[in-house]
Amino acid sequence: MRIILIYLFRLIHYNSSMVKNSEKILADHNVSITNPRVFVLEVLLENKGPITLDELQSTLKNKVAKSTLYRVLNDLKKINILDEFTSPENQTVVELSLSENDHHHHVFCTNCGEVEDITLSEVFEKQLSDEISNIHKTSKYLIKEHTLELIGLCSSCK
């Protein structure tokens, strides 16, 4: 009985701090706090990393209407805390990007389809930003962002 109570306590505490987090994020971006937005953010926060749209949909199946899920994702994109990209297998993948300095890239596994974050060395990131400065000097483009995606095999499939 005591174990069950401890479990329940932890569960409640965990969830309430989670909700707080989601609510704070929404409030910080001047977006009204609604159940669907909180539910979606909770899943994205718990997941911590890229997640396919399919997975997100099935996780939230009975909590958020399909049309609302699309709307919420667009809301999050609009306030710039959600990245969306397409995997080599043409799956839509989304990922929370809360802090600007949390710069990273993605690895797609061609075998199992998983997507993971990878952080490249500071040396290389410096070399990349140097290359972009060179583009600014020598070409007509003005580069504001970039994405670098690596495609290969993950540890399980290697």
Add this chain to the structure above:
Amino acid sequence: MRIILIYLFRLIHYNSSMVKNSEKILADHNVSITNPRVFVLEVLLENKGPITLDELQSTLKNKVAKSTLYRVLNDLKKINILDEFTSPENQTVVELSLSENDHHHHVFCTNCGEVEDITLSEVFEKQLSDEISNIHKTSKYLIKEHTLELIGLCSSCK
């Protein structure tokens, strides 16, 4: 009159050499030579660079059925001479990739939506492949390919 004849001669010559090209590409990859495949390849060859699916569709509107266009594009992907990617505005973009050594990246203009090819410096490409070797040494991933995409403003929109 002579000018018209010269023009016609050039047009016919140009087109016939074009067809030859497309046919050779298909033959080289053990794919049967059919009208839809030749038409699609012609447009991709003439265009020389990334092209949106919409543009491709409207160019071939009365020559190739919609379903066949999708099939042909899948055929070309299967024989590894076509790359497909999604622009930041969620437009599907395809591009012929005939030679392996023609390594380049893309610039997306956030204003007009255009996509162009860009070749990065050899120095940087070397730095990038070094970084990937480091990943092989220090992480569990095996990287086989990568894509680097730059997002910003093109010359006209800058």
Add this chain to the structure above:
DNA sequence: ACAGTAAATGAGAATAATTCTCATTTATTT
């Protein structure tokens, strides 16, 4: 805390994108 107002949601219809089906046509082999 409460009424009034604006915004967000759910359910499903509408639209867009992609794949599938199958009868007919076209290419390849002999």
Add this chain to the structure above:
DNA sequence: AAATAAATGAGAATTATTCTCATTTACTGT
């Protein structure tokens, strides 16, 4: 040139995404 296998066209079927509108929910000022 005939036989066989593969590819195509047309549109149906499926899937992905956006839209509509009646109802519900969140925010504002008191």
